[in-house]
Amino acid sequence: MTTKLIISNGTFASLRPGAERTAVTGTMVIENDMIVYVGEHLPQEYDTSEAVRIDGKGLFFMPGLINTHGHAAMSLLRGYGDDMVLQSWLQEKMWPMEAKFTAEDVRWGTALSVLEMLKGGTTTFVDMYDHMDEVAKVVEESGMRACLMRGAIGLCPEDVQEAKLREAVQFARDWHGKADGRITTMLAPHAPYTCPPGFIEKFVQAAHDLDLPLHTHMSETAAEVAQNVADYGLRPVAHLEKLGFFSRPSFVAHGVHLTDEEIEVLARHDVAVSHNPGSNLKLASGVARVPELLGAGVTVSLGTDGPASNNNLDMFEEMRLAALIHKGVSGDPTAVPAAEAMRMGTLYGAQTIRAEKLGLLEAGMKADIVAVNVNQPHFVPHTDFVSHMIYSASAKDVAHVWVDGRQVVKDGQCLTLDEERILFEAGRCFERLLER
Amino acid sequence: MTTKLIISNGTFASLRPGAERTAVTGTMVIENDMIVYVGEHLPQEYDTSEAVRIDGKGLFFMPGLINTHGHAAMSLLRGYGDDMVLQSWLQEKMWPMEAKFTAEDVRWGTALSVLEMLKGGTTTFVDMYDHMDEVAKVVEESGMRACLMRGAIGLCPEDVQEAKLREAVQFARDWHGKADGRITTMLAPHAPYTCPPGFIEKFVQAAHDLDLPLHTHMSETAAEVAQNVADYGLRPVAHLEKLGFFSRPSFVAHGVHLTDEEIEVLARHDVAVSHNPGSNLKLASGVARVPELLGAGVTVSLGTDGPASNNNLDMFEEMRLAALIHKGVSGDPTAVPAAEAMRMGTLYGAQTIRAEKLGLLEAGMKADIVAVNVNQPHFVPHTDFVSHMIYSASAKDVAHVWVDGRQVVKDGQCLTLDEERILFEAGRCFERLLER
Helix, strand or coil: CCCEEEEEEEEEECCCCCCCCCEEEEEEEEECCEEEEEECCCCCCCCCCCCEEEECCCEEEEECEEECCCCHHHHHHCCCCCCCCHHHHHHHHHHHHHCCCCHHHHHHHHHHHHHHHHHCCEEEEEEEECCHHHHHHHHHHHCCEEEEEEEECCCCCHHHHHHHHHHHHHHHHHHCCCCCCCEEECEEECCCCCCCHHHHHHHHHHHHHHCCCEEEEECCCHHHHHHHHHHHCCCHHHHHHHCCHHHCCEEEEECCCCCHHHHHHHHHCCCEEEECHHHHHHCCCCCCCHHHHHHCCCCEEECCCCHHHCCCCCHHHHHHHHHHHHHHHHCCCCCCCHHHHHHHHCHHHHHHCCCCCCCCCCCCCECCEEEEECCCHHHCCCCCHHHHHHHCCCHHHEEEEEECCEEEEECCEECCCCHHHHHHHHHHHHHHHHHC | CCCEEEEEEEEEECCCCCCCCCEEEEEEEEECCEEEEEECCCCCCCCCCCCEEEECCCEEEEECEEECCCCHHHHHHCCCCCCCCHHHHHHHHHHHHHCCCCHHHHHHHHHHHHHHHHHCCEEEEEEEECCHHHHHHHHHHHCCEEEEEEEECCCCCHHHHHHHHHHHHHHHHHHCCCCCCCEEECEEECCCCCCCHHHHHHHHHHHHHHCCCEEEEECCCHHHHHHHHHHHCCCHHHHHHHCCHHHCCEEEEECCCCCHHHHHHHHHCCCEEEECHHHHHHCCCCCCCHHHHHHCCCCEEECCCCHHHCCCCCHHHHHHHHHHHHHHHHCCCCCCCHHHHHHHHCHHHHHHCCCCCCCCCCCCCECCEEEEECCCHHHCCCCCHHHHHHHCCCHHHEEEEEECCEEEEECCEECCCCHHHHHHHHHHHHHHHHHC
């Protein structure tokens, strides 16, 4: 049976590049998990019988936000170490605690992040971590969409490397297409500076075998780029190109330190970049060359990175940072305009993870939808809702969220997860980590 | 009669520089408009009879935020022009519309901003605009605290200049100390590039006569600095110093383009800088040298600037930007740590406007207090609330606000202003501006 939802009197983001207007006021119709109509006037012949109706007055609808890089379970370390030099932060704070993470910690840390993301309008997230079965189970339960992968650090004996690779492959096989297709998987050697070349090549081969895309961290810090040159005589882009990484559909996180030539190589291989402005600023990694990347035709999407280096999962904030910092740093106030920042948080995110049916509110796309209450002081006057979403909104402005046609957030409350329990359990996991 | 309020089981920000801990859990007592106790254990001899009691469990209390630069009525132009080159934005969008502003427009535009600020935890704001009597009346009605001044642009015939000066002086006289002392006033020639030297000198003389501080825009853009050198043979700091501006207690907005020598001059004269990171980034003015300013002992506070160049009035966002961008741009992850960013939004704001009894939660300070609900996913685990306020919070997280001991926001709702009416009237003002 077809479930129909008709949203009338709403204003809907219209973000296809080159579209005449960035929003249209009218009606949207959803059948099961798909959008079947968005426009000013619903055709009279459309059979509205048995449809659920929602009055969209006072709401702005946009595609669900897509967070293309993160480590959700690290929410357990939010605020545990800030304002520190990167190596001290990693060696004294993050790594000793992460080494103690159990499957249960990953479960509750991920649930905490999934809850925050859903309530804040993120409908799809990329996650690269350990104990990924736990992550997938949380995703399945929450109704969220995710692109998941076991991140593998190769600084270990060969047998441990092999075990990690097997685990990554097994996870990718087990979960690809699960949860009604809401879960997809990829393969992810952690980074060129944490994985020997031979280990990366094995992941590339596995990606070919399974016909899956690849993801990795790349050129996040200047030190890491210099180390790559010292170790292998090549900067990271040429290094990964040589290892065949870009022969697969692939995307990299960060891409802060890139030369013109490297940008050219990424564009040629259609390698997308997950830009993580909040994390890059907080960890003092630098400012990515986003206007140049976009100008070269590289797909640039947005990620929060792990919550310990952000420290929230508010994709509105990442869109705003992307729109603001590249203006301030380049001196060009037309850099990364509002509509482009919103595409980075939605459409370009979909393109990054190769999800053809996500990222636009159009007939034929999946019904992953966010509704923001615009009857609030910071959205008045109603001049330009796309501008308001980028320059004024935060995660807390989200009223309703649908994923795959199913409502998962209503009036700011998550319908699929037990918030009180998750806050309690996540707090308890942190206490126990301190004690262990 | 003394009104007593006792808040138990709360966690309170402890931001005095050099304090051992940044927060203390215990009790706060307010008598009328003043804080009389903050600490772990309320002395047993304290007479608690007839006190109102609040359970502070699950709340984090911090000093009210102080927004040290803005033009509140410009909220009417929020989203009316974005992503434009500065001169086109001013000449094609802002100035033609502002020229049409009536007293009524200023009234409703200001009310819209005051509503947004109060709900978002800002308890004091600096406003430099026109029709300032309307601004003062809104402040009086709202229960908010403000430091107000008629901003005067001197690019006009001498008789018009004189009329503006008289108006500025009259306003400063009429309203200083009004609204139970919640309103203070200053004098404000708009900027060195919009005021001839002789006009600025008249403001300096008036400030001496009235014994009031001075405020102005300074060194916001590189072009403006170059123009100052071309016109007067001096960079703006030396120019203002020569005109006697710094002989008064004074502070400047922006201060983006400063040399080491200029920073030295500001420090020597105890001239505070209102740092406006959101506006500076959006208008592509550049990144102020905040770590250097703080290092030289200059008081650096935070301002949103007008809502048309921000585009919200969320001081949590300004604190976060201040904490993030100077790390990313300097490459030093220890730059502007969380507690320092919070001081910039509170204590240093109080010092900027010379308000000795604001900016700290301590006995003897005014009861301007913000309570944030920390039982939310993005504040879990409860590792470090100051970090959470800077790196995770937004204006929408504010639950309660007190100004001068009076509660003005409760459970996110403003108790003193009619929100529905303000949203309606502000929207109508904008429509009429378009038609005029």
